[in-house]
Amino acid sequence: MSSTVDAVAERANVSVSTVSRALRDMPGVSQETRKRVHRIAQELGYVPSLAGSRLATGRTGAIAIVTPNLSKWFFGQVLASAGRVLRLAGFDVLLYELADTAARERFFAGSSLAGRADGVLVFALQPTPEELATLESQNLPLAFLGSGTPGRSGVRVDDHAAGRAAARHLINLGHERIAFIGIREAADSTLGGVPPANRLKGYREALAEAGLEPGQELEVHEENSMAGGSRAMSRLLCAEVAPTAVFVASDEMAFGVLRTLKAGGIDVPGDMSVIGFDNHELSEILDLTTMDHSVALQGSETARRLLALITPDAGAEPDLVLSAQLIVRGTTAPPFPLRGRRTVTPPA
């Protein structure tokens, strides 16, 4: 087992207090003894016990990250980028994946974070008022990613504008019947995080301004997964008048959409344009037009904001609202002119 302060103190002929101060570069230690203490600590392979200093200072040196289902690409990415920032700043990262409702309840009911972390990063899950209260009661610094919690420090993307932009792209191409596939709050509430409702609003707004009123029939919501996207597209395919384009709220769902279309022999983008959202790592290979929203940046910036809240010197940074960027690839094109009159897919 590693040695303790006392060992170092004795070997260095100073008191433990001096060792403590020397090692943490606090004032009140002469240059000379500081060097000596450092050297001896090194020799002895001394590494301060976290538990000890935690107890004494109340600081834990750790940040908790609470996130929805990690197997979603988005959360993996964000976790990775946030984690790097935190670790670079010298913090440990404590991971709380709220993979299902049970886990979520356990987390919020359970064993208070105070004493485990110095701050909390909350990813894209809209805490209920009670949950928020629980979080606050620990009074730890909080930073939110993606959730619309007003007045809280964090980062989010301008979903409204992004929704508009995606819709505009399709409108500009000449589409008139543009469907929307949104993310439905999963039965298991934490699965996909909080659905980005504003994407829908932006979409509606753009369509309305263009004089297009698709109506309810062309708005479907499904679970955020390939399977969900697949189902959603199937539903859209039996609409009274099928759309010629569809804006899908996540790339993973868009993958499902593409699968369904392929299975149905519907050519993309010949018969149907598809635009996704995320710029998923693999959307490139599927040649999916999508909205990029700098996922990694979201993670790192949220982390940075939390750190600013924690370290006394750094001034609190203002909230960040990122705007998404259209990435044009091969799944969007002008509508096939005969669309709506045909019942059979033409050769590609």
Added chain:
Amino acid sequence: MSSTVDAVAERANVSVSTVSRALRDMPGVSQETRKRVHRIAQELGYVPSLAGSRLATGRTGAIAIVTPNLSKWFFGQVLASAGRVLRLAGFDVLLYELADTAARERFFAGSSLAGRADGVLVFALQPTPEELATLESQNLPLAFLGSGTPGRSGVRVDDHAAGRAAARHLINLGHERIAFIGIREAADSTLGGVPPANRLKGYREALAEAGLEPGQELEVHEENSMAGGSRAMSRLLCAEVAPTAVFVASDEMAFGVLRTLKAGGIDVPGDMSVIGFDNHELSEILDLTTMDHSVALQGSETARRLLALITPDAGAEPDLVLSAQLIVRGTTAPPFPLRGRRTVTPPA
């Protein structure tokens, strides 16, 4: 701030020791007082300070997971599944993503894990002897996933058999020129974890048994990513005699392979069969034939093994060697009979 043991003790008219014992269901407390203490603790919203008990017991209640680059799908999956098991068992999970060499060095050089965790889960990164020594010196229970560290508790997949199986599949289809695209240790050593060298061996063995000796030209190694796969395939395409099938050591690389083939107008599986490895979440949509190796199971079982090492009662479970399963999809087929004589891609 939450109350302390003393508060509870006072309100319950017992000593702190009794409170401590009662709350942890240790013997030596009457049923009656136990109830009372529990109730009062509840009322006071008392939650024991982790720091306190850590210092007193030396146990931390946390498990460290050290993993290569989390943005790789595989590690995200494994982390998620392992994390769930650990959290269910009441442990916190401490995440150490060794995203690059610098992080790796910092981790192994740095601040000893002892005092932070009760055990360590090491994902697919082959520690160097020195690193291993560092790890061991903390003498914490260790469990390994995927790395070939002999004699250590853990789980891995039988890469050798899997490599054979994949190759056999192609051989059985009638292919004779079968290439291999392997994972090259990334320049940044931790990026992709330890390359599964045995997949190559299994492949070679199967080919040799079938009397096929592809030779060095058909074995290429690249970084484990879509881009890497893409490059590897390009290299293969300028071989003296191009292969008719290729076994790719990861699905992500296989995606890159497919992209290159598509770009090159080479039909899959008409002109080229492709088999991947992982059964990546998205391989289904690309209709990629692949080897499934129950990724989630790997994570959860490794976690379970670590727990068995930690909790005194549970007997240590033996190592687990999982076998991969072929998933036949649409990217593998018998070779085109004219292959090698044609220079132009025939219509699909």
Added chain:
DNA sequence: AAGATTAACGCAAGCGCTTGCGAACCGGAT
């Protein structure tokens, strides 16, 4: 009925570190 168990509980000594405060010591100002 007296001694031996056993159950229930309190005492107090840690666990390893931090930090406010006072002691000692130094050189320079009075």
Added chain:
DNA sequence: ATCCGGTTCGCAAGCGCTTGCGTTAATCTT
């Protein structure tokens, strides 16, 4: 010589919990 501000350092009191051991009281032995 005396006083004073500064610097360097040690003392000791925690931080909140656990646990070995001792004490008491109740229950069992023959």
